[in-house]
Amino acid sequence: MDPNNEERPPADPAESLRLIREQQVFAARQLNPDLRTFIWPWGVAWLVGFGLEFLRFGPDGRVFVPMPTWLPLAVLLILLAGAAVLTSVVSRRGYGQTAGDSARRAGWYGAAWGLGYATVAVTLSRVSNDLPIEQANLLWAGVTTGVAGILQMAGGAIWLARNLFRLGIWITVINIVGVLAGPGWHALILGLLGGGGMLLATAFVPSGREAPE
Structure with a gap:
């Protein structure tokens, strides 16, 4: 063997630990989904979609901004569908390079x-x-939001991601409150x-891609 071979193990234990840590970080970034990518698309979809819904169908039938009656729900459903597709893609990419249980979880999720x-x-x-129309919009919004909350909790349970599970709980709770409050509210x-x-929460939620301690 060439004693000058650059691939020989480092003699310094500290250097060995540093290299191991770097590999752990790299593997975590490659394999674990960034939890913020599960949040951003839903945040945009709901802020824009439900914002339009409120402006057109406010409490007690008030119309704050005139627009076609079909527009708010159409925009909301398109944005929700896009968020669902992106969530699916992120989960598959996160575990697409693995085999076994992790890959199956991602695919099934x-x-x-x-x-x-x-x-x-x-x-x-x-x-x-x-x-x-007001009740129909409430039905669509309440059910689609309920599905999102349940699946977010399911994702948190699958990957033991506490923040994702908490997000699902928050979504579910405010959805129930909103449905009880009625259209507009x-x-x-x-x-x-x-x-x-x-x-706002994405500024405080860790990416979920850090290497294990």
């Missing part, structure tokens, strides 16, 4: 988002036309406390 929203869309489209609560709260 991503499928749950897609199939969950497909089920909601098909089911609600069959009944929402029989309701007044639900949109305001979800837009400010849901969307705005999530975007």
Whole structure:
């Protein structure tokens, strides 16, 4: 062997620990999904979508900004679908280079988002036309938000991600409060406390990609 070989193990134990730590950090960044990417798309979707809903269908039937009645719900559903797709992609990429249980969890979790929203869309489209528009919008918003909260909690349970699980709880609680408050109020609560709260929370939520201690 060449004694000058640059690939020989470092003689200094401290240097060995440093190299191990660097590899742990690299592996964590490659394999663990950034929890903030689970939050940003939903924050934007809810702040914009529910914001438009509130401006067009305010409490007690008030119209703060005139716009087509179909526009707020259409924008909200498009943004929610985009957030669901991005969440699925992030979960798959995070574990796409692994095999076994981790890869299966990611694949099944991503499928749950897609199939969950497909089920909601098909089911609600069959009944929402029989309701007044304010009640129909509340039905769509409440059910789609409920699905998101449940799946966020499921994701936190799968990866033992405490912040993601807490996010799911927060989403679920404010959704229940908003539905009980009724049309207009639900949109305001979800837009400010849901969307705005999530975007604000990303400044304090760790990425989830740090190496283990």
